[in-house]
Amino acid sequence: MIVKSKKIKASFIAIVTVVLFFALSWYYVTLIDNALKAQTFLYLSEVGTRGAALVESKVDNELENLETTARLIEAHGDYDQNAMLNLITLQASKGHYKRMGIALLNGAVLTSDGLAYNIAERPYFQEAVNGNAAISDTINDYTDDKPINVYAVPIYRGTEVVGLVVASVNTEDLKKYLEVESFSGQGYSYIVKANGDAVVTSTHANSPGDFENILELLKKADLRDGDTFETIAANMAAGKSGSFTSFYGGMERHTIYKPLAINDWYMMTVVPTQVVSAQTTQISRYSFSLIVAALLAMTLLFVIILIFQYRSKRRLERVAYVDEVTGGNNWQKFKQEATAILESKNCNQCALLTFDIDRFRFINEEYGHEKGDQVLRLVVGILEKRMAKQETYARVSGDHFAILCVCDDQDKIIRRIKEFIQILNDRRETIGIKEKLSCHFGIYIIEDKTGNLEKIREKANMARIAAKTAENQRWFFYSDAFRKKIGDEKEIIDQMEDALENQEFEMYLQPKYNLHTNRYCGCEALVRWRNPHKGLISPGEFIPIFEQTGFIKKLDMFMLEEVCRILKRWETDGYPEISISVNLSRKNLKQSDFVERVLNITNQYRIKRSNLEIELTESSIFENVDRMIEIGEAFRLYGFKMAMDDFGSGYSSINLLGNLPLDVIKMDQGFFNSHLKREQNLIVVESVIKMIKKLGMTVVAEGIETEAEVDLLRSLGCDIIQGYYFGKPMTVFEFEEQIF
Structure with a gap:
């Protein structure tokens, strides 16, 4: 029992x-x-947010482009419809729009492909006429009845809207904005209006295809989880987000819906439940x-x-x-880990570094994209092994990388950069890359650990670009001074065109003195910028920026014309005959019509060409010797004099001097400033002067400021002196008063 x-x-x-x-x-x-469902909806929400941000960004960019076009039309000042259409014709032919057009306030449109119709009844027209940039819902094209979306931006005369710039795109083109990779390619997105009407559908294999109204589709579906049909409709009408699980078309789907900041549009992001329910x-x-x-x-x-x-x-x-190319962190993972690091109590001073691989496009073209991917994986492998505690990295895109690292001091960061580049080049041959690899780094020392990582990366990127544009600089630290410099440069760039048009640039002349005749023999033309608000701006502040932007070519032609104008006036007024030298930028050497443009200006004023001396710097000459010889021979053939400026400031090859078509060598002031007291330096200067003169060229010494320097150079056989001793740069009037 x-x-x-x-x-x-x-x-x-x-x-x-x-x-x-x-x-x-x-x-x-x-x-x-x-x-798993909660994780799925969380990730689906993140994907939807990224997709929404992409669509909104793309639409904003398109509207900004059209607003720029509208501002161009306003600046042109001709509001005739055909005249405005002519201004956008080139943009329409090269752009990705189906067509562009100009609409008047009565709705009459003339298009870039020669069509004319009226859009007065279109809702987007009414919104744009009221002064708001707008994009239409999906509508049918008047011409071929195909679905399109239309961007419209107002054109102003003062504060009054006088017309619209309109541009249409095929709705099919908008579908590429929805291609945010999710769930290994099984997820997809589409855009609808708040009332459910389709705006942009999806062609994904898992999607229901084209439909007219998503609410009508859901009304017939089996809603199994999340929001009810009534809740979905009410949320969309009220501009709220939500989620639900539905079954229709033989497939169960998880869906997140979020409002866009565009019209009353909603983005719906979807993934089949079978993708995440397998586990x-x-x-x-x-x-x-x-x-x-x-x-x-x-x-x-x-x-x-x-x-x-x-x-x-x-x-x-x-x-x-995970980055699909390298297997390392992507930017989303980086943001997650970096945020956690910066928010931790034990976080020390940190820095964000961004860098790219120089000439990476060459590697792809020379070795193929698979080899380029191997280089990216090599970089990731090195970074992974060199990340310390509270550090992380990511491949952001292409050959661009980001690093969050501990920053004890700047020297330590520089040492780590050098070590990284050394290891990269030590290992490059293991994957078959023969050329030396180099990178440019931008570094931002993080001050506010709660700051937006995107903005922090933007500052590091600005420093990286500064490193790329600077000579012989592989890294650059972002600073307040750098931020001010960027602002000042932008201000100069914004003002330079108007400054040239408003004749704010002035020609100054610095005298040259002949030591053999003991008389003034010429001058050099120098540019000054007389800003109406800041006064006289030094060339050192704006010339480097003009060089970077290419604006220097316009300024050079302006200075050349000013020189020709004054030479002609002196000839007409009977002044003694002297020469003027003008320095032209290396940017001009790359222009195939450089010589022709110079001749057009000099022929216009009919000057005596021997009185015009064209100066090119030593660095620009030896940057492309063959091109310089071609141009120099052409100018001398036409009767101009050719001069090398700043001789001795760089690494000039003396054995090439005899082959260069030059009349004048201007020795850099670095030869003379306090160096002539040493006997060895004196011997060098004397030898250089004798060599130049034996080559049949005239020697000009720059930057001479004392009588002792003048007497010494006279004894060494120097021909001409230029410097403060005989005169600072001065206005044309002051020069004429002193010299004539």
């Missing part, structure tokens, strides 16, 4: 245990399923199989559940955070 009772009790305990295990297993599987199904199968084995399999069951939970999480993380 006791044994039987024990058996009954044991059986009862076993049955209860099995039932309890079954119940707990079922409950646990349900929890796992809910957790749950597998867990369920294992769980119920293990229930048959009861308590003996309980431990194994929990192990398997935990393993698959981990794998599911890692799979989702890989989709969201």
Whole structure:
């Protein structure tokens, strides 16, 4: 009886245990399923947010482009419809629009492809006429009845809207904005209006294809989880977000819907549940199989559940955070890890570095894209091994990378950069790259750890671009002074065209003195900028910027014309004949019509060409010797004099001097400033002067400020002196008063 009772009790305990295990297993599987669904919706929400931001950014960019076109029309000042159409014809032919056009306030449109119709009844026309840049919902084209979307931007005369710039794109073209990779390519997105009408549908294999109204489609669907149909409709009408799970078209789908900052549009981001439910199904199968084995399999069951939970999480993380080319961190993962690092209590001073690989396009073209990908993976491999605690990295895009590192001091960062480049080049040959690899780094020392990472990266990128544009500089630290410099440069760039048009640039002349005749023999033309608000601006502040932007070519032609104008006036007024030298930028050497443009200006004024001396700097001459010889010979053939400026400031090759078509060598002031006191330097200067004169060229010494320097150079056989001793740069009037 006791044994039987024990058996009954044991059986009862076993049955209860099995039932309890079954119940707990079922409950646990349900929890796992809910957790995976929650993770799925969270990630789906992130994908939807990125997609929405992309669409909004693309639309904003298109409207900004058209607003720039409208401002161009306003600046032109001719509001005739045909005249305005002519201004946008080139943009329309080269752009990606289906067509562009100019609309008047009565709705009459003339298009870039020669069509004329009226859009007065279109809603986007009414909004743009009221002064708001607008994009239309999906509408049918008047001409071919195909679905399009139209951008419209107002054109102002003062504060009055006088017309619109309109541009249409095929709705099919907008679909590429929805191609945000999600769930290994199984997810997709589409855009609808708040009332459910389709704006941009999806061609993805998992999508329902084209539809007229998503609410009508959902009304017939089986809504199994999340928002009800009434809630979805009410949320969309009120501009709210939400989520739901639905079944239609033979497929169950998870959906997130979010309002866009465009019209009353909504973005719906969708993934089939089967993509994320595979793990749950597998867990369920294992769980119920293990229930048959009861308590003996309980431990194994929990192990398997935990393993698959981990794998599911890692799979989702890989989709969201792993760079598909290198297998390393992508920018989303970087932001997550960097935010955690910066928010931690133990976070030290940190810096954000951005860098790119120089001439990476050459590597792709020379070796192929697979080899280029190997270079990217090599970079990631080096970074992974060199990241310390509280540091992270990412490949942002292309050959652009970002690093968050501990910043004890700037010297340590520089040492780490040098070590990275050294390791990169030590290993490049292992993947078959023969050329030396180099990078440019931008560095921003993070001051506010709660700041926006995108803005922090933007500052580091500005420093990286500064490093790329500077000579012989591989890294650059962002600073307040740099930020001010960028602002000042932008101000100069914004004003330079108007300054030239408003004649704010002035020609100054610095006298040259002939040591053989003891008379003034000429001058050099120098530019000054007389800003109406800042006064006289030094050339050192604006010439480098003009060189970078290419505006220097316009300024050079302006100075050349000013020189020709004054030479002609002196000839007409009977002044003694002297020469003027004018320095022309290296940017001109790359222009095939450079000589022709100079001749056009000099021929216009009919000057005596021997009185015009064209100066090119030493660095520009030796940058492309063959081109300089071609241009120099042409100018000398036409009767101009050719001069090399700043001789000795760089690394000139003396053995080439005899081959260069030059009449004058201007020795850089670095030869003379306090160096002539040493006998060795004196011997060098004397030898250079004798060599130049033996080559039949005239020697000009620049930057001479003392009588002792003048006497010494006279004894060494120097021909001409230019410097403060005989005169600072001065206005034309002051020069005429002093010299004539």
